[in-house]
Amino acid sequence: MMHVFFWLFLGFLLLILLVLWSHHSFQDSPTAERLDQVQDALTTLHLAVPLRALAERIFALDDRTFVARQGSQKIHHRFLAERRKLALTWLRHTRAKVREVMQLYRVSAGRSAHLRLGVEFALATQYAVFLMVHTVLHFMIWLRGPFATRQVVGYACGLAERLVLEAGPWVVETDGSRLEPLAGDWAKS
Amino acid sequence: MSTGIRRINVEEAVLDLRCRTLAGIPGELGRLIYLAATRDYNTGQYHHEGLASQFTEEVARGALALCHEEVFNRLALSSLEQLVEELDRYVVSTRERPEDLLTAWATLEPYRVAIPMDSAPLAAKLFTSNLGVAVAVLLARQAAGPDSQQSA
Numbered sequence: 001m002m003h004v005f006f007w008l009f010l011g012f013l014l015l016i017l018l019v020l021w022s023h024h025s026f027q028d029s030p031t032a033e034r035l036d037q038v039q040d041a042l043t044t045l046h047l048a049v050p051l052r053a054l055a056e057r058i059f060a061l062d063d064r065t066f067v068a069r070q071g072s073q074k075i076h077h078r079f080l081a082e083r084r085k086l087a088l089t090w091l092r093h094t095r096a097k098v099r100e101v102m103q104l105y106r107v108s109a110g111r112s113a114h115l116r117l118g119v120e121f122a123l124a125t126q127y128a129v130f131l132m133v134h135t136v137l138h139f140m141i142w143l144r145g146p147f148a149t150r151q152v153v154g155y156a157c158g159l160a161e162r163l164v165l166e167a168g169p170w171v172v173e174t175d176g177s178r179l180e181p182l183a184g185d186w187a188k189s
Numbered sequence: 190m191s192t193g194i195r196r197i198n199v200e201e202a203v204l205d206l207r208c209r210t211l212a213g214i215p216g217e218l219g220r221l222i223y224l225a226a227t228r229d230y231n232t233g234q235y236h237h238e239g240l241a242s243q244f245t246e247e248v249a250r251g252a253l254a255l256c257h258e259e260v261f262n263r264l265a266l267s268s269l270e271q272l273v274e275e276l277d278r279y280v281v282s283t284r285e286r287p288e289d290l291l292t293a294w295a296t297l298e299p300y301r302v303a304i305p306m307d308s309a310p311l312a313a314k315l316f317t318s319n320l321g322v323a324v325a326v327l328l329a330r331q332a333a334g335p336d337s338q339q340s341a
Contacts, residue, residue: 053266054266054309054311058315062269062270063269063319066269067326070326074325075322078322082318083318086311086318090311093311
């Protein structure tokens with residue numbers, strides 16, 4: 001039994017090392033200007049992920065504080081219910097858009113003769129982490145509401161931005177509109 | 190007309206619209222409603238007689254669309270407290286009875302048609318949710334009486 005735990009622990013340690021390595025593998029941290037350029041390009045293909053500014057507004061504590069100060073239970077409940085719905089919608093939109101970009105990226109990268117193995121591996125790891133974080137976030141928002149999840153939301157936004165920054169230009173250059181039907185075929189196979 | 194010249198004209202038209210028209214409207218919400226009102230309900234096309242006569246119809250439409258999007262994005266990303274202040278300012282500027290206007294807004298939600306056509310769906314949802322709450326807050330303050338008109 002002990003050897004099972006040993007291998008599990010080793011596997012977990014390896015996973016942490018991979019995640020840390022993948023964080024450092026992307027060449028640059030996303031600058032706002034570079035991200036804006038990629039997002040603008042993706043917008044023309046209807047692939048832009050929801051902006052961080054929107055997430056910061058949805059999960060903003062000052063709004064909750066302001067509503068609580070009004071002294072009306074009815075307004076407070078309405079606000080909390082609507083914000084929870086908005087938070088879950090944001091989560092769904094971000095996940096859907098990143099998934100679309102990554103699907104198209106896989107198709108375009110698969111046809112390229114110039115693969116960057118290290119970056120590909122890092123991207124795959126980051127994407128797996130992104131999906132895990134989003135699942136955890138969904139559960140946290142459902143259980144505790146949006147305002148208890150701000151730090152995790154910030155981390156999820158950072159992950160989405162890095163993925164979009166790395167995979168987005170490939171999708172844009174290869175023309176996403178041509179890739180979309182191919183990505184659909186790939187997803188079905 | 191080349192793309193470069195058209196872009197410069199749109200920028201000039203935007204500047205003209207901001208300085209000569211929008212600057213005279215108190216508050217962002219007032220400006221949003223004004224800009225939304227320049228849209229044809231059937232076609233979604235913007236039209237402004239004065240701007241179209243100075244530039245061209247196409248340039249005027251571009252400028253109106255840009256300004257509409259700008260003002261909407263600022264409001265969508267405002268805090269709830271700021272939105273309540275904007276709504277209060279708008280109510281005062283209409284000179285209508287606050288209770289009447291706020292009750293109508295709570296029922297009809299007319300601010301939904303003030304959203305630009307190309308806005309991000311999530312931004313639109315956030316805006317309508319926040320404005321609905323802002324209306325409820327001001328209505329509650331009206332009901333509570335003049336002593337609670339100031340924000341808590």
